[in-house]
Amino acid sequence: MSQTKYYIVAFLICFSCLISAQSNEVEDIDVIKLRIQNTITQSGFDTERGDYFNAKDNLEKALELAIQIEDKKSQGIIYAKIGELQFTVSEFDKSLASLIKAADIQRDIEDNENLAVTYSIKGALHAGKEQYKDALAYLNSAKTLFEENDLEASIPEVILTQAKIHLKLKDYKTAKSLLEQTIVLAKKNNQNDILSSALIYSGKALDKLGNNQQGINLTKEGITIAETNNLTENINEGYITLSTIYENDNNFKLAHEFLKKHVQLSDSILNIQRANLSPERRAEYIQTYNAAEFQKLKTKVEEQESDSNLAKITTILSIALITILSLLTLSLYKNNNIRLKSNNMLQEKNDDLIEAMKKAELASKTKANFLSTVTHELRTPLYAVTGLTNMLLEEKPNPEQIPHLKSLKFSGDYLLTFINDILQINKIEANKVELDPVLFNLKTKVENVCSALNNSALDNNIQMHYDYQKDLPETFIGDNLKISQILINLIGNSIKFTKDGDIWVRVYSISKHNNDHVLRFEIEDNGIGISKEKQDNMFESFSQGSIQINRKYGGTGLGLSIVKGLIEILKGKIYLKSELGKGTTFFFEIPLTYAPETVKIEKEDYSKNISKLDISNIKILIVEDNKINQMITKKILNKMNLQCDIVDNGEAAVEKVKQNDYNVVLMDIHMPGISGLEATKIIRTFDKELTIFALTAVTLEDKMHEFDEAGFDDIISKPFKQEDFEKKLYEVLAVNENKSASV
Structure with a gap:
């Protein structure tokens, strides 16, 4: 640390004291705030030098001043810094108490930027106490708050701590992924200390995943950066990491060399730490030292004892x-x-x-x-x-x-x-809910969603804007249907709560490793906004801003809960920024893998395709106990020029199939007498080839195995989509026509 900084700090402190001495009245609040800031700054210099006791004294002086003028924001910051200092010197319980005070104050005054810092320190503290679940919870909260307040430079250290925890938990794949994110962000923000550490810990993760050589390369790269920037602890961590990797690779010579370097450097670091420990820990070291000296003296005396003293x-x-x-x-x-x-x-x-x-x-x-x-x-x-x-x-x-x-x-x-x-x-x-990844054009997909919702936007006099990052590839592998559903929900929400305004939809990449991207989607509007007290519950089921909003704008309150669930299934995260009366921004991040080509599938008109088939001899049986549903299904089939018979129970269905040669049976499940499942099982005892569709309102996946076991060919859920119904019928009828032609 240069002498100039200390002179500047000393001058500022003296200047503050001079003003205080010349005034016989209560000190001006601005002057006291300046003294608080100067004292905090001096504490920072003390900490960098390892003078933890002076650092703590200065923070306590600053705290007294902040309490004197009721400066809550400064009180929260100081308590957090005291907690961080106590954590550094291993006073864990005292550190936790200080951090709790800081967080309580910061939550009370909604100082979210500094609350994020407190949460990150608290996460590191719980990690140090091996309370990993609590640690990850606080670190996730810190990361979210940093992102919401656009403090990107603070995020890499949080992710690095998360990665270290996952290494402790032996979740090496998650640790590797988090470290890759840390490396990208640290490089972007020129944070060499974090970058060096992330590279070294990546070496640890890769070694555990069986990639020793890449682990060695990354660890050496991390050590080089640490040496360039005089990061002693990172260098030491790099030495022990290389020793472990070489040992696992059976290169015991190099393992021993790096272990020796680690021991030598550890001794040097330990000597420095001993001088800078808390009074309690310093006393412990002094006691240990005195015990060792006593043992040396005792040994020397015993060596000088004569044989007569042996008894x-x-x-x-x-x-x-x-x-x-x-x-x-x-x-x-x-x-x-x-x-x-x-x-x-x-x-x-x-x-x-x-x-x-x-x-x-x-x-x-x-x-x-x-x-x-x-x-x-x-x-x-x-x-x-x-x-x-x-x-x-x-x-x-x-x-x-x-x-x-x-x-x-x-x-x-x-x-x-x-x-x-x-x-x-x-x-x-x-x-x-299972993932269904396919090759698709992301840019076109988002454009189509915006286009489909544009009419609804125009009804509310809303102008939609779409921004897709210029150099971002367009084709990716992912579950495009779930992405569409998420976008439809979020954009639909913006349309619902905006009138005579604008909606912006943005897509861009926030990180990239080879072909793997983490993409961010933003949906911003300048509508009614959401109050801060309501934002915490927005992703819960049946949650809306208020009963009045529900009645005025409609909706079930389930959309955002579904969105959050789908995003988590896609291994992503969703965030919310909003201010009442000024609009809302939802942004979510999901990983997607770039693919060089996309597959185009033309949508077919199956109703027309059916009309081109020879359907003169096609016979369909409808098994349905509800009279209205019988009429509706029959009319749908008649419009396609398909003839059908109708029965209203399972027993009659079995007899009809025995007496007639049907091509397709549309079987309801819940009926009086035997169910559709039982009727189908009986039919399968004498007819294995007949196509039987379950036409049912039951959709829970845990029933699917029952349909398979009964012998159904497929399921058509009620109420069904016309095109889905037509497609399934066409596929069966086309197969039947081909069979007839071959005969």
């Missing part, structure tokens, strides 16, 4: 040995009692845990069965509502009837969306 020494040693054995026996006895009590407590807790797991499993099954029953009972009549409404709209109704029919259609579609949202949340919570 005395033997007696003393015998007494000492008996005393030690007695203490050891007592210790073992107490330890055994403690172990027995611990085992009993653990057994009780284990029994409670098993009972809790049984209850949770029962609750989960009850919930699944409830949803299965309720959704079936809702979707079955809903099939009639939506089907009849579409038919009436297509049959040229009277002009005065059209608004009523459109209202009915809107209500049916809304109810169907609500039911589907509940089902999707249930699948997300049950971890039953």
